[in-house]
Amino acid sequence: MANANPSRTQRPSRRASSSAPSLPVVSAVEQVDTSYLQTLLGYNARRAALTIIEGFLERMAEFGLRPVDFSVMSVIQHNPGVTSRQLCAALNLLPPNLVGLIQSLETRGLIHRLPHPTDGRAVGLHPTPEGAALMQKAEQAATDLEEARSARLTAAQRKTLLELLQKIYL
């Protein structure tokens, strides 16, 4: 695939005495062509993810939850007693980056940490009533946001998109 954007703005640049007029050294671009990048899954997935997350950030500010906070709280909500290690494996996070996040959630009273029933090294993470109530609202808001975000997709297209994305990372 060669340069697919031949439309340039060119100054008249009347050169003096040239039977075969040489091309101008400099040229300007009228419309930027990104058609090559648009053939790449990585580029499109990244752009789409960032666009969605942008709206997510605004909507979730009310709950004080950034994307990773949200996903961590959601997993704890649906898996009370889950350990940090399990969270890392499920969400592809690194343990050191989870420590401060967990502490913050505990300080806010959204979760509490209880000893693991069988493994003395591990700690089970449980939602507090406040945390559970917050997540019920937050997940509803996230689901509402999904519908707004995918307004340009049919329900079937949205389902297809989810399935195809999961084929990539699962």
Added chain:
Amino acid sequence: MANANPSRTQRPSRRASSSAPSLPVVSAVEQVDTSYLQTLLGYNARRAALTIIEGFLERMAEFGLRPVDFSVMSVIQHNPGVTSRQLCAALNLLPPNLVGLIQSLETRGLIHRLPHPTDGRAVGLHPTPEGAALMQKAEQAATDLEEARSARLTAAQRKTLLELLQKIYL
């Protein structure tokens, strides 16, 4: 959607004399349930993007190009004379973050900066022969990587995925 993961490891915890045995306070999670998160476009798009980019980083290390470097060079390659401002708009980057990147590409001899033909404030970015040659190889490698990455997708599914992602961010 309530808790869809009832499978817990529970210690027998034989309580003393209780006709209605109370549930254990602590419980462990056997398998982490992420089914709610998997209904969200943002979560899936982000996970997929990060998975793809992980492979991209490894493959492109040979060319010394990170994802943003690659996309910037690709746009310059296909749009010689493009300005920083146009790059920012096309790739959703912020001007201050592009400055160091452009300088680095110029220092490496991959691009050169020429005065804009009509706007004295702007600078046109052009690939050097070395930059153009590098990008020809890098884009071929990226395209090869795409095929490997989407091995679990049919050609039609891959096309569908690209189109649906573009409906999200374009």
Added chain:
DNA sequence: TATTGTTATACTCTATAACTATA
């Protein structure tokens, strides 16, 4: 010996405000 959770730390990425030169 391997694993869970933690600390310290470094590096990258992204975002904001303010300045200059030109349109």
Added chain:
DNA sequence: TATAGTTATAGAGTATAACAATA
């Protein structure tokens, strides 16, 4: 007055190495 490019800087996100406690 508005725009292109730049500088300085702050903040968030992500990465590795090493340690204590427990399996």
